[in-house]
Amino acid sequence: MSVGTFSPAPGGASLARMVLAQSRMEARLMLRNGEQLLLAIVIPVIVLVGGVLAAGRIGIDLDGHRAVDVLTPGVLALAVMSTAFTSVAIATGFERRYGVIKLLGSSPLPRHGLLLGKVLALLNVVALQLVVLVVVGLALGWEPTLAHPPRTMLGVVLAVGLGTAAFAALGLLVAGALRAEATLALANLVYLLLMAGGGVVLPASTYGAAEALIRWLPSGALGEAMRATLVDARIDVSALLVLAAWAVAGTVLTARTFKWE
Amino acid sequence: MPPASPAVVIDGLVMRYGDKVAVDGLSLEVARGSVTAVLGPNGAGKTTTLETCEGYRVPQGGTVRVLGLDPQRDRAALLPRIGVMLQSGGAWSGARAVEMLEHLAALHAHPLDTSMLVERLGLGDCGRTPYRRLSGGQKQRLGLALALVGRPELVFVDEPTAGMDPQARRTTWELLEEIRGDGVTVVLTTHHMDEAEHLADRIHIIDRGTVIASGTPSELTRGGRSATIRLVVNRPFPEGAPESLRADLGPGTEVRQLDDVSMLIHGPADGTTLGRVSRWCEAHDVLPQTLTLGQRTLEDVFLEITGRELAS
Numbered sequence: 001m002s003v004g005t006f007s008p009a010p011g012g013a014s015l016a017r018m019v020l021a022q023s024r025m026e027a028r029l030m031l032r033n034g035e036q037l038l039l040a041i042v043i044p045v046i047v048l049v050g051g052v053l054a055a056g057r058i059g060i061d062l063d064g065h066r067a068v069d070v071l072t073p074g075v076l077a078l079a080v081m082s083t084a085f086t087s088v089a090i091a092t093g094f095e096r097r098y099g100v101i102k103l104l105g106s107s108p109l110p111r112h113g114l115l116l117g118k119v120l121a122l123l124n125v126v127a128l129q130l131v132v133l134v135v136v137g138l139a140l141g142w143e144p145t146l147a148h149p150p151r152t153m154l155g156v157v158l159a160v161g162l163g164t165a166a167f168a169a170l171g172l173l174v175a176g177a178l179r180a181e182a183t184l185a186l187a188n189l190v191y192l193l194l195m196a197g198g199g200v201v202l203p204a205s206t207y208g209a210a211e212a213l214i215r216w217l218p219s220g221a222l223g224e225a226m227r228a229t230l231v232d233a234r235i236d237v238s239a240l241l242v243l244a245a246w247a248v249a250g251t252v253l254t255a256r257t258f259k260w261e
Numbered sequence: 262m263p264p265a266s267p268a269v270v271i272d273g274l275v276m277r278y279g280d281k282v283a284v285d286g287l288s289l290e291v292a293r294g295s296v297t298a299v300l301g302p303n304g305a306g307k308t309t310t311l312e313t314c315e316g317y318r319v320p321q322g323g324t325v326r327v328l329g330l331d332p333q334r335d336r337a338a339l340l341p342r343i344g345v346m347l348q349s350g351g352a353w354s355g356a357r358a359v360e361m362l363e364h365l366a367a368l369h370a371h372p373l374d375t376s377m378l379v380e381r382l383g384l385g386d387c388g389r390t391p392y393r394r395l396s397g398g399q400k401q402r403l404g405l406a407l408a409l410v411g412r413p414e415l416v417f418v419d420e421p422t423a424g425m426d427p428q429a430r431r432t433t434w435e436l437l438e439e440i441r442g443d444g445v446t447v448v449l450t451t452h453h454m455d456e457a458e459h460l461a462d463r464i465h466i467i468d469r470g471t472v473i474a475s476g477t478p479s480e481l482t483r484g485g486r487s488a489t490i491r492l493v494v495n496r497p498f499p500e501g502a503p504e505s506l507r508a509d510l511g512p513g514t515e516v517r518q519l520d521d522v523s524m525l526i527h528g529p530a531d532g533t534t535l536g537r538v539s540r541w542c543e544a545h546d547v548l549p550q551t552l553t554l555g556q557r558t559l560e561d562v563f564l565e566i567t568g569r570e571l572a573s
Binding site for chain 2 (some may be wrong): 029100102
């Protein structure tokens, strides 16, 4: 048989190439989507600027620290939560609905490659968010602690890494079990509830009697871990353990319940 | 594996959804390098059968082998070798047509040139259009491009021309013929008999989850017991005309009135039937303007076997 335009030459690309392609595609789609950008950048910036301005006007301190120094780590935590949980849940829910996961399921990209691609895309978007928010925070006068920079850096990496894992596992849990519309509604609702009452932006200690409960929430644990490292150069081991526990529980449940179609 | 072995072997496949049986002991083979059509009405079990070949569904009974592999156990080895066109969807709503195609290309080792595919499938005008804003026909053409871009040995195309205008349909048929010419095996489902007759080397007609007839288009339509007669007359038929004509023609005849002046008659393929129709016209004072004996179609084959229309 002569070699024609369509003569078969089957074969998958290397796993690394497939994962990179998948992560580039997903990150691009996430950044192109107006609602996702609103969640990822606009809302955190509004919360940060609004919070700092309001605190300045009424002249309150938070635990004896300047408002901007406490709110900026909290808003960084909020940004991680918005992308890892809400954006991942909504995007994955609609990928199931539109048959994207089904089509990719017939491509050479294996399921673990799809997950790796998602995680990489997610980390890229989170990194971009953190850069923007750090710049905004610094412009508002944020002074992170310089008591022990290596420990602070380690604390940030651990908190962002474990926080991303915990929220992404929970986002996938919702997206893999519910219909796309229900996922959209629930992911946004949970985001709003946790932003307001979950100890992300404001320290758990400001919630009075609810403090103990809030420290066990992934939102509270992430917020506390970020504040501990960026305000006091302290690694909040118990908060990191709470995040790790949520990540493990979320992953196990997702692996059991996720429906690809 | 020798290249002469079949591309697909399905043996006694059974699939149920709850207590509804979707596929009921279906068996068929697909020869390498052929275009094979799985023809049947909606709900016959076509898509379910394809989805077990593509590894989406686990057979509940029977066996499925694709390119000699088990679509479940040998999934990782099989998937790079096949292309799949879904009946609908398959792309991110915000992804641009060309972007989606390039993404699928990036997942393969030796993909086709995407700009060539874009041109061949007439997607040039909508290459930068997000998927959600493509027309139905454009989505179908993109779906076919996505199935082909990895240079598969075997493609499964589910209703490839549904929603296409006649021009796009013709282009798609030409493309499918060309890829068969280049050595790609094509399995397509359709409920359009003309599509199956035009494209397929071999047709499996399925109904209610089993194969009820198999053969080449000419084997299936050759000879046979029946023919379709089309009758058009000069003025409206009297009331009760179909019933009266059926009574005159005797058992084994179907008469369907299309409008005031035309009828389709399925009946024995012999001169007697034609003679009886013209005598009936004379007796009822209508003048035949068209009285043609049509070639037996797959529609007739389906009607003969099942007593029902293929597409209504």
